[in-house]
Amino acid sequence: MIKYSNGLTYKKSQTKVSSNKVAFSFSSANRGMALEEDIIQSNEYYLRNNMALIYKRPTPIQVVKVDYEKGPRITEAYFSEKSTTDFNGVYQGRYIDIEAKSTQSKTSFPLSNITKKQFEHLSNVIKLGGLAFFIVEFAKLQRTFIVEAKQVIEFKNNEERKSIPVSCFEEIGREIKRGFSPRLDYLSYVDEIHRNS
Amino acid sequence: MIKYSNGLTYKKSQTKVSSNKVAFSFSSANRGMALEEDIIQSNEYYLRNNMALIYKRPTPIQVVKVDYEKGPRITEAYFSEKSTTDFNGVYQGRYIDIEAKSTQSKTSFPLSNITKKQFEHLSNVIKLGGLAFFIVEFAKLQRTFIVEAKQVIEFKNNEERKSIPVSCFEEIGREIKRGFSPRLDYLSYVDEIHRNS
Numbered sequence: 001m002i003k004y005s006n007g008l009t010y011k012k013s014q015t016k017v018s019s020n021k022v023a024f025s026f027s028s029a030n031r032g033m034a035l036e037e038d039i040i041q042s043n044e045y046y047l048r049n050n051m052a053l054i055y056k057r058p059t060p061i062q063v064v065k066v067d068y069e070k071g072p073r074i075t076e077a078y079f080s081e082k083s084t085t086d087f088n089g090v091y092q093g094r095y096i097d098i099e100a101k102s103t104q105s106k107t108s109f110p111l112s113n114i115t116k117k118q119f120e121h122l123s124n125v126i127k128l129g130g131l132a133f134f135i136v137e138f139a140k141l142q143r144t145f146i147v148e149a150k151q152v153i154e155f156k157n158n159e160e161r162k163s164i165p166v167s168c169f170e171e172i173g174r175e176i177k178r179g180f181s182p183r184l185d186y187l188s189y190v191d192e193i194h195r196n197s
Numbered sequence: 198m199i200k201y202s203n204g205l206t207y208k209k210s211q212t213k214v215s216s217n218k219v220a221f222s223f224s225s226a227n228r229g230m231a232l233e234e235d236i237i238q239s240n241e242y243y244l245r246n247n248m249a250l251i252y253k254r255p256t257p258i259q260v261v262k263v264d265y266e267k268g269p270r271i272t273e274a275y276f277s278e279k280s281t282t283d284f285n286g287v288y289q290g291r292y293i294d295i296e297a298k299s300t301q302s303k304t305s306f307p308l309s310n311i312t313k314k315q316f317e318h319l320s321n322v323i324k325l326g327g328l329a330f331f332i333v334e335f336a337k338l339q340r341t342f343i344v345e346a347k348q349v350i351e352f353k354n355n356e357e358r359k360s361i362p363v364s365c366f367e368e369i370g371r372e373i374k375r376g377f378s379p380r381l382d383y384l385s386y387v388d389e390i391h392r393n394s
Contacts, residue, residue, distance in 0.1 A: 053321050055281065061258050061271065074258065077271040084252065088285065090292035093326025097287075124250045129290025 035102045035137045035144070039087065042182035052187060054089030054096060057082075083117040091187065095130035097122065098186075099149070102137040108163035109136050111156055119156070122149040131194065135176070135186060138166060146189045147173030232299045232334045232341070236284065239379035249384060251286030251293060254279075280314040288384065292327035294319065295383075296346070299334040305360035306333050308353055316353070319346040328391065332373070332383060335363060343386045344370030 036056070046052040060083070065076035085099040099122070101113050114134075125132045132149035143166070151172040155164055169175075174189040233253070243249040257280070262273035282296040296319070298310050311331075322329045329346035340363070348369040352361055366372075371386040 047321065050324060053318075053325050053327070058255055058257055060255055061260070061274070063258070063274075071275055074274040074276070075272065077258070077260075077274055078268055079271070090294075090322055090325045090327035093292065094290055095287035095292040121250075124244065125287055127247060128250050128287045130250070130287035 035100055035135070035139075036086065038178075038183040039098070039100055039135065039186070042184045042186065043087070043089075045182040046187060052089060052091040052096070054087050054091070054098070056087055057084060081115065081117070083115075084121045085118060091131065091190065095125070095128075096190070097125045097130055097132045097149075098135060099133075100135045100137075102139050104139055105163070106138065106140050106166075108161075108165045109138070109169070110163040111152075112162065114152070119153060123153060126150050126153075131190065133186075133190065133193075134173075135184070136164075136169065136173075141166065144176045144178070144184060145169040145173040146176055146186045146193070148193055232297055232332070232336075233283065235375075235380040236295070236297055236332065236383070239381045239383065240284070240286075242379040243384060249286060249288040249293070251284050251288070251295070253284055254281060278312065278314070280312075281318045282315060288328065288387065292322070292325075293387070294322045294327055294329045294346075295332060296330075297332045297334075299336050301336055302360070303335065303337050303363075305358075305362045306335070306366070307360040308349075309359065311349070316350060320350060323347050323350075328387065330383075330387065330390075331370075332381070333361075333366065333370075338363065341373045341375070341381060342366040342370040343373055343383045343390070345390055 040056055043052070043054045043056075046054065060080045061077050062080045063074050063077045065074070067073045067075050085097050087096075087098040087100070089096055099114070099118060101109065103109050103113065122132045126149060133146055134149055134152055135144060135146050137144040147169060152164070155168070155172070174193060176184050176186050176189060179185060237253055240249070240251045240253075243251065257277045258274050259277045260271050260274045262271070264270045264272050282294050284293075284295040284297070286293055296311070296315060298306065300306050300310065319329045323346060330343055331346055331349055332341060332343050334341040344366060349361070352365070352369070371390060373381050373383050373386060376382060
Protein backbone atom coordinates (compact mmCIF):
# COMPACT_ATOMS: atom_id res chain seq x y z
CA MET A 1 0.00 0.00 0.00
CA ILE A 2 2.85 2.30 0.98
CA LYS A 3 4.22 2.57 -2.53
CA TYR A 4 0.94 4.11 -3.68
CA SER A 5 1.03 6.84 -1.05
CA ASN A 6 4.16 8.81 -1.92
CA GLY A 7 4.10 12.59 -1.59
CA LEU A 8 3.70 13.17 -5.31
CA THR A 9 0.63 10.99 -5.56
CA TYR A 10 -0.94 12.81 -2.60
CA LYS A 11 -0.12 16.23 -3.99
CA LYS A 12 -1.57 15.40 -7.40
CA SER A 13 -4.89 14.15 -6.23
CA GLN A 14 -5.30 16.73 -3.49
CA THR A 15 -4.96 19.36 -6.21
CA LYS A 16 -7.53 17.46 -8.24
CA VAL A 17 -9.96 17.17 -5.35
CA SER A 18 -9.65 20.82 -4.37
CA SER A 19 -10.07 22.22 -7.89
CA ASN A 20 -12.67 21.23 -10.44
CA LYS A 21 -10.75 23.01 -13.18
CA VAL A 22 -7.78 20.71 -12.65
CA ALA A 23 -10.07 17.71 -12.28
CA PHE A 24 -11.73 18.43 -15.59
CA SER A 25 -8.40 18.64 -17.37
CA PHE A 26 -7.63 15.05 -16.36
CA SER A 27 -7.84 12.39 -19.06
CA SER A 28 -10.13 9.38 -18.57
CA ALA A 29 -7.15 7.25 -17.55
CA ASN A 30 -5.97 9.89 -15.11
CA ARG A 31 -9.45 10.27 -13.68
CA GLY A 32 -9.54 6.52 -13.12
CA MET A 33 -6.13 6.77 -11.49
CA ALA A 34 -7.31 9.69 -9.36
CA LEU A 35 -10.30 7.65 -8.16
CA GLU A 36 -7.92 4.81 -7.32
CA GLU A 37 -5.67 7.19 -5.37
CA ASP A 38 -8.67 8.54 -3.46
CA ILE A 39 -9.68 5.01 -2.47
CA ILE A 40 -6.10 4.13 -1.49
CA GLN A 41 -5.89 7.26 0.67
CA SER A 42 -9.21 6.37 2.26
CA ASN A 43 -7.97 2.82 2.91
CA GLU A 44 -4.87 4.21 4.62
CA TYR A 45 -7.17 6.30 6.82
CA TYR A 46 -9.24 3.20 7.64
CA LEU A 47 -6.09 1.24 8.55
CA ARG A 48 -4.68 4.07 10.72
CA ASN A 49 -8.01 4.12 12.57
CA ASN A 50 -8.23 0.32 12.92
CA MET A 51 -11.42 0.23 10.89
CA ALA A 52 -10.39 -1.96 7.96
CA LEU A 53 -7.43 -3.36 6.07
CA ILE A 54 -8.10 -3.04 2.36
CA TYR A 55 -5.32 -3.32 -0.20
CA LYS A 56 -4.94 -2.37 -3.82
CA ARG A 57 -4.18 -5.51 -5.78
CA PRO A 58 -1.10 -5.01 -7.93
CA THR A 59 -1.67 -5.02 -11.68
CA PRO A 60 -0.79 -8.57 -12.74
CA ILE A 61 2.47 -8.63 -14.68
CA GLN A 62 3.67 -11.53 -16.80
CA VAL A 63 7.44 -11.78 -16.49
CA VAL A 64 9.12 -13.10 -19.64
CA LYS A 65 12.85 -12.39 -19.23
CA VAL A 66 14.90 -11.92 -16.07
CA ASP A 67 18.58 -10.93 -16.01
CA TYR A 68 19.91 -12.67 -12.89
CA GLU A 69 23.35 -11.06 -13.16
CA LYS A 70 21.79 -7.68 -12.36
CA GLY A 71 19.61 -7.93 -9.33
CA PRO A 72 17.60 -10.04 -10.52
CA ARG A 73 16.37 -7.50 -13.03
CA ILE A 74 13.26 -8.05 -15.17
CA THR A 75 14.11 -7.09 -18.75
CA GLU A 76 10.89 -8.18 -20.49
CA ALA A 77 7.41 -8.30 -19.00
CA TYR A 78 3.83 -7.43 -19.92
CA PHE A 79 0.77 -6.18 -18.10
CA SER A 80 -1.80 -8.98 -18.16
CA GLU A 81 -5.59 -8.67 -17.94
CA LYS A 82 -6.99 -8.50 -14.42
CA SER A 83 -8.97 -11.64 -13.56
CA THR A 84 -10.01 -10.19 -10.21
CA THR A 85 -10.75 -6.72 -8.82
CA ASP A 86 -8.91 -3.61 -7.69
CA PHE A 87 -9.20 -3.97 -3.91
CA ASN A 88 -9.76 -6.62 -1.28
CA GLY A 89 -9.32 -6.97 2.44
CA VAL A 90 -10.91 -7.40 5.83
CA TYR A 91 -13.68 -5.35 7.43
CA GLN A 92 -15.26 -6.41 10.73
CA GLY A 93 -13.83 -9.87 10.16
CA ARG A 94 -15.62 -10.13 6.82
CA TYR A 95 -13.95 -10.46 3.44
CA ILE A 96 -14.55 -7.39 1.28
CA ASP A 97 -13.88 -7.03 -2.44
CA ILE A 98 -14.16 -3.80 -4.40
CA GLU A 99 -13.85 -2.88 -8.06
CA ALA A 100 -13.48 0.83 -8.86
CA LYS A 101 -14.51 2.27 -12.20
CA SER A 102 -14.51 5.79 -13.59
CA THR A 103 -16.56 6.76 -16.62
CA GLN A 104 -16.56 9.93 -18.72
CA SER A 105 -20.24 9.41 -19.56
CA LYS A 106 -22.64 11.95 -18.06
CA THR A 107 -25.66 9.68 -18.32
CA SER A 108 -24.83 6.01 -17.68
CA PHE A 109 -22.13 3.49 -16.78
CA PRO A 110 -21.36 1.02 -19.60
CA LEU A 111 -21.28 -2.58 -18.33
CA SER A 112 -18.64 -3.29 -20.99
CA ASN A 113 -16.19 -1.73 -18.47
CA ILE A 114 -16.49 -4.90 -16.40
CA THR A 115 -14.81 -8.03 -17.74
CA LYS A 116 -16.40 -11.49 -17.77
CA LYS A 117 -13.69 -12.71 -15.38
CA GLN A 118 -14.50 -9.90 -12.97
CA PHE A 119 -18.19 -10.81 -12.99
CA GLU A 120 -17.24 -14.43 -12.32
CA HIS A 121 -14.89 -13.44 -9.52
CA LEU A 122 -17.46 -11.21 -7.81
CA SER A 123 -20.16 -13.87 -8.17
CA ASN A 124 -17.84 -16.31 -6.39
CA VAL A 125 -17.14 -13.80 -3.61
CA ILE A 126 -20.89 -13.30 -3.07
CA LYS A 127 -21.56 -17.06 -3.20
CA LEU A 128 -18.96 -17.59 -0.48
CA GLY A 129 -20.43 -14.94 1.81
CA GLY A 130 -18.02 -12.10 1.13
CA LEU A 131 -18.94 -8.45 0.69
CA ALA A 132 -18.60 -7.29 -2.93
CA PHE A 133 -19.00 -3.73 -4.20
CA PHE A 134 -18.44 -1.46 -7.13
CA ILE A 135 -17.35 2.13 -6.66
CA VAL A 136 -18.39 3.95 -9.83
CA GLU A 137 -17.33 7.51 -10.57
CA PHE A 138 -19.04 9.72 -13.12
CA ALA A 139 -16.00 11.91 -13.64
CA LYS A 140 -17.66 14.75 -15.55
CA LEU A 141 -20.53 14.90 -13.04
CA GLN A 142 -18.11 14.77 -10.09
CA ARG A 143 -20.38 12.11 -8.57
CA THR A 144 -19.23 8.78 -7.13
CA PHE A 145 -21.48 5.90 -6.14
CA ILE A 146 -21.02 2.68 -4.22
CA VAL A 147 -23.26 -0.22 -5.16
CA GLU A 148 -23.39 -3.87 -4.20
CA ALA A 149 -21.89 -6.09 -6.90
CA LYS A 150 -24.98 -8.30 -6.71
CA GLN A 151 -27.15 -5.33 -7.81
CA VAL A 152 -24.93 -4.77 -10.85
CA ILE A 153 -24.98 -8.49 -11.66
CA GLU A 154 -28.80 -8.52 -11.38
CA PHE A 155 -29.03 -5.49 -13.67
CA LYS A 156 -26.76 -7.21 -16.20
CA ASN A 157 -28.83 -10.42 -16.09
CA ASN A 158 -32.31 -8.88 -16.10
CA GLU A 159 -32.13 -5.60 -18.03
CA GLU A 160 -32.10 -5.14 -21.78
CA ARG A 161 -29.74 -2.20 -21.79
CA LYS A 162 -26.00 -2.49 -21.56
CA SER A 163 -25.36 0.50 -19.32
CA ILE A 164 -26.63 1.58 -15.91
CA PRO A 165 -28.15 5.10 -15.81
CA VAL A 166 -27.06 7.58 -13.13
CA SER A 167 -30.66 7.64 -11.86
CA CYS A 168 -30.45 3.88 -11.31
CA PHE A 169 -27.33 4.27 -9.15
CA GLU A 170 -29.35 6.63 -6.97
CA GLU A 171 -31.80 3.76 -6.39
CA ILE A 172 -29.60 0.66 -6.14
CA GLY A 173 -26.53 2.36 -4.62
CA ARG A 174 -25.47 5.30 -2.48
CA GLU A 175 -23.67 8.47 -3.49
CA ILE A 176 -20.36 8.83 -1.65
CA LYS A 177 -19.69 12.30 -0.23
CA ARG A 178 -16.16 13.57 -0.85
CA GLY A 179 -14.06 14.73 2.09
CA PHE A 180 -10.46 15.48 2.94
CA SER A 181 -9.67 12.42 5.06
CA PRO A 182 -10.96 9.99 4.14
CA ARG A 183 -11.51 11.40 0.65
CA LEU A 184 -14.16 8.79 -0.10
CA ASP A 185 -15.76 7.46 3.08
CA TYR A 186 -17.32 4.46 1.38
CA LEU A 187 -17.23 2.18 4.45
CA SER A 188 -20.05 4.07 6.14
CA TYR A 189 -22.19 3.17 3.11
CA VAL A 190 -21.00 -0.43 3.23
CA ASP A 191 -22.57 -0.67 6.71
CA GLU A 192 -25.75 1.02 5.56
CA ILE A 193 -26.14 -1.08 2.42
CA HIS A 194 -25.30 -4.23 4.37
CA ARG A 195 -27.90 -3.50 7.05
CA ASN A 196 -30.57 -2.93 4.42
CA SER A 197 -29.75 -5.95 2.28
CA MET B 198 -4.64 -18.29 -10.25
CA ILE B 199 -4.94 -19.97 -13.63
CA LYS B 200 -1.38 -19.16 -14.61
CA TYR B 201 -0.09 -21.24 -11.69
CA SER B 202 -2.06 -24.32 -12.68
CA ASN B 203 -0.63 -25.21 -16.08
CA GLY B 204 0.02 -28.85 -16.91
CA LEU B 205 3.77 -28.58 -16.33
CA THR B 206 3.38 -27.17 -12.84
CA TYR B 207 0.98 -29.95 -11.94
CA LYS B 208 3.25 -32.64 -13.36
CA LYS B 209 6.28 -31.37 -11.49
CA SER B 210 4.75 -31.27 -8.06
CA GLN B 211 2.78 -34.47 -8.46
CA THR B 212 6.10 -36.16 -9.17
CA LYS B 213 7.50 -34.52 -6.06
CA VAL B 214 4.61 -35.60 -3.89
CA SER B 215 4.64 -39.17 -5.15
CA SER B 216 8.41 -39.67 -4.82
CA ASN B 217 10.58 -38.77 -1.87
CA LYS B 218 13.74 -39.23 -3.93
CA VAL B 219 12.66 -36.49 -6.32
CA ALA B 220 11.47 -34.33 -3.44
CA PHE B 221 14.82 -34.55 -1.71
CA SER B 222 16.64 -33.49 -4.86
CA PHE B 223 14.72 -30.19 -4.82
CA SER B 224 16.53 -27.03 -3.70
CA SER B 225 15.17 -24.95 -0.84
CA ALA B 226 13.67 -22.51 -3.32
CA ASN B 227 12.08 -25.30 -5.32
CA ARG B 228 10.72 -26.87 -2.17
CA GLY B 229 9.14 -23.56 -1.25
CA MET B 230 7.74 -23.32 -4.78
CA ALA B 231 6.39 -26.86 -4.56
CA LEU B 232 4.62 -26.03 -1.29
CA GLU B 233 3.13 -22.98 -2.99
CA GLU B 234 1.95 -25.11 -5.90
CA ASP B 235 0.35 -27.59 -3.53
CA ILE B 236 -1.57 -24.79 -1.78
CA ILE B 237 -2.62 -23.29 -5.13
CA GLN B 238 -3.88 -26.70 -6.30
CA SER B 239 -5.76 -27.09 -3.02
CA ASN B 240 -7.27 -23.61 -3.43
CA GLU B 241 -8.45 -24.54 -6.93
CA TYR B 242 -10.10 -27.61 -5.42
CA TYR B 243 -11.78 -25.43 -2.77
CA LEU B 244 -13.07 -23.02 -5.42
CA ARG B 245 -14.38 -25.83 -7.67
CA ASN B 246 -16.26 -27.17 -4.65
CA ASN B 247 -17.60 -23.76 -3.55
CA MET B 248 -15.75 -24.01 -0.24
CA ALA B 249 -13.45 -20.98 -0.42
CA LEU B 250 -11.92 -18.44 -2.78
CA ILE B 251 -8.26 -18.03 -1.84
CA TYR B 252 -5.78 -16.44 -4.23
CA LYS B 253 -2.03 -16.32 -4.47
CA ARG B 254 -0.91 -12.73 -4.25
CA PRO B 255 1.37 -11.86 -7.15
CA THR B 256 4.97 -11.07 -6.22
CA PRO B 257 5.09 -7.27 -6.10
CA ILE B 258 7.04 -5.89 -9.05
CA GLN B 259 8.35 -2.35 -9.28
CA VAL B 260 8.11 -1.19 -12.88
CA VAL B 261 10.85 1.26 -13.87
CA LYS B 262 10.75 1.47 -17.68
CA VAL B 263 7.88 0.80 -20.08
CA ASP B 264 8.19 0.83 -23.87
CA TYR B 265 4.76 2.04 -25.02
CA GLU B 266 5.53 1.49 -28.70
CA LYS B 267 5.60 -2.27 -28.12
CA GLY B 268 2.54 -3.34 -26.27
CA PRO B 269 3.09 -1.59 -23.69
CA ARG B 270 6.15 -3.69 -22.88
CA ILE B 271 7.99 -3.46 -19.55
CA THR B 272 11.73 -3.25 -20.25
CA GLU B 273 13.01 -2.65 -16.71
CA ALA B 274 11.45 -3.82 -13.48
CA TYR B 275 12.46 -5.36 -10.15
CA PHE B 276 10.93 -7.77 -7.67
CA SER B 277 10.18 -5.80 -4.50
CA GLU B 278 9.94 -7.15 -0.96
CA LYS B 279 6.55 -8.53 0.03
CA SER B 280 4.84 -6.32 2.61
CA THR B 281 1.96 -8.77 2.93
CA THR B 282 1.51 -12.54 2.68
CA ASP B 283 1.26 -15.26 0.05
CA PHE B 284 -2.49 -15.90 0.04
CA ASN B 285 -5.72 -14.22 0.98
CA GLY B 286 -9.39 -14.68 0.28
CA VAL B 287 -12.83 -15.51 1.61
CA TYR B 288 -13.93 -18.53 3.63
CA GLN B 289 -17.44 -18.75 5.08
CA GLY B 290 -17.74 -15.00 4.62
CA ARG B 291 -14.63 -14.43 6.72
CA TYR B 292 -11.41 -12.86 5.51
CA ILE B 293 -8.55 -15.35 5.54
CA ASP B 294 -4.84 -14.61 5.17
CA ILE B 295 -2.11 -17.23 4.85
CA GLU B 296 1.67 -17.12 4.68
CA ALA B 297 3.41 -20.29 3.50
CA LYS B 298 6.98 -21.09 4.46
CA SER B 299 9.24 -24.04 3.75
CA THR B 300 12.36 -24.75 5.79
CA GLN B 301 15.22 -27.19 5.22
CA SER B 302 15.79 -27.44 8.98
CA LYS B 303 14.92 -30.82 10.54
CA THR B 304 14.50 -29.40 14.03
CA SER B 305 12.95 -25.92 14.05
CA PHE B 306 11.50 -23.09 11.97
CA PRO B 307 13.60 -19.88 12.08
CA LEU B 308 11.43 -16.81 12.75
CA SER B 309 13.88 -14.82 10.62
CA ASN B 310 11.95 -16.26 7.65
CA ILE B 311 9.11 -13.88 8.51
CA THR B 312 9.65 -10.19 7.76
CA LYS B 313 8.72 -7.37 10.15
CA LYS B 314 6.19 -6.11 7.59
CA GLN B 315 4.56 -9.53 7.45
CA PHE B 316 4.24 -9.63 11.25
CA GLU B 317 2.67 -6.16 11.15
CA HIS B 318 0.30 -7.16 8.37
CA LEU B 319 -0.85 -10.33 10.15
CA SER B 320 -1.29 -8.44 13.44
CA ASN B 321 -3.55 -6.00 11.62
CA VAL B 322 -5.57 -8.83 10.07
CA ILE B 323 -6.08 -10.40 13.51
CA LYS B 324 -6.95 -7.04 15.09
CA LEU B 325 -9.63 -6.53 12.44
CA GLY B 326 -11.20 -9.94 13.01
CA GLY B 327 -9.72 -11.80 10.06
CA LEU B 328 -8.38 -15.36 10.10
CA ALA B 329 -4.58 -15.49 9.84
CA PHE B 330 -2.44 -18.59 9.49
CA PHE B 331 1.02 -19.87 8.68
CA ILE B 332 1.52 -23.05 6.71
CA VAL B 333 5.02 -24.24 7.57
CA GLU B 334 6.69 -27.12 5.77
CA PHE B 335 9.69 -29.00 7.14
CA ALA B 336 10.85 -30.15 3.72
CA LYS B 337 13.39 -32.76 4.84
CA LEU B 338 10.91 -34.24 7.32
CA GLN B 339 8.10 -34.23 4.74
CA ARG B 340 5.86 -32.70 7.42
CA THR B 341 3.64 -29.65 6.96
CA PHE B 342 1.87 -27.77 9.75
CA ILE B 343 -0.81 -25.12 9.89
CA VAL B 344 -0.72 -22.75 12.85
CA GLU B 345 -2.60 -19.59 13.76
CA ALA B 346 -0.53 -16.48 13.10
CA LYS B 347 -1.38 -15.25 16.61
CA GLN B 348 0.39 -18.31 18.08
CA VAL B 349 3.54 -17.53 16.09
CA ILE B 350 3.35 -13.86 17.12
CA GLU B 351 2.96 -14.87 20.79
CA PHE B 352 5.96 -17.21 20.49
CA LYS B 353 8.02 -14.41 18.96
CA ASN B 354 7.03 -11.97 21.71
CA ASN B 355 7.32 -14.29 24.71
CA GLU B 356 10.04 -16.83 23.93
CA GLU B 357 13.78 -16.34 24.14
CA ARG B 358 14.63 -18.51 21.17
CA LYS B 359 14.44 -17.31 17.59
CA SER B 360 13.08 -20.50 16.04
CA ILE B 361 10.02 -22.67 16.68
CA PRO B 362 10.81 -26.38 17.30
CA VAL B 363 8.89 -29.06 15.40
CA SER B 364 7.57 -30.36 18.73
CA CYS B 365 6.07 -26.92 19.39
CA PHE B 366 4.17 -27.00 16.07
CA GLU B 367 2.61 -30.27 17.25
CA GLU B 368 1.25 -28.35 20.26
CA ILE B 369 0.27 -24.95 18.84
CA GLY B 370 -0.66 -26.13 15.33
CA ARG B 371 -1.93 -29.13 13.40
CA GLU B 372 -0.09 -31.38 10.99
CA ILE B 373 -1.67 -31.32 7.54
CA LYS B 374 -2.13 -34.72 5.91
CA ARG B 375 -1.10 -34.87 2.27
CA GLY B 376 -3.57 -36.12 -0.31
CA PHE B 377 -4.10 -36.11 -4.05
CA SER B 378 -6.90 -33.56 -4.30
CA PRO B 379 -6.67 -31.37 -2.39
CA ARG B 380 -2.97 -32.00 -1.87
CA LEU B 381 -3.00 -30.06 1.40
CA ASP B 382 -6.46 -29.99 2.95
CA TYR B 383 -5.65 -27.16 5.36
CA LEU B 384 -9.20 -25.76 5.53
CA SER B 385 -10.42 -28.67 7.65
CA TYR B 386 -7.78 -27.65 10.20
CA VAL B 387 -8.80 -24.00 9.91
CA ASP B 388 -12.26 -25.03 11.15
CA GLU B 389 -10.81 -27.16 13.93
CA ILE B 390 -8.35 -24.52 15.11
CA HIS B 391 -11.01 -21.83 14.89
CA ARG B 392 -13.52 -23.85 16.95
CA ASN B 393 -10.90 -24.43 19.64
CA SER B 394 -9.61 -20.86 19.78
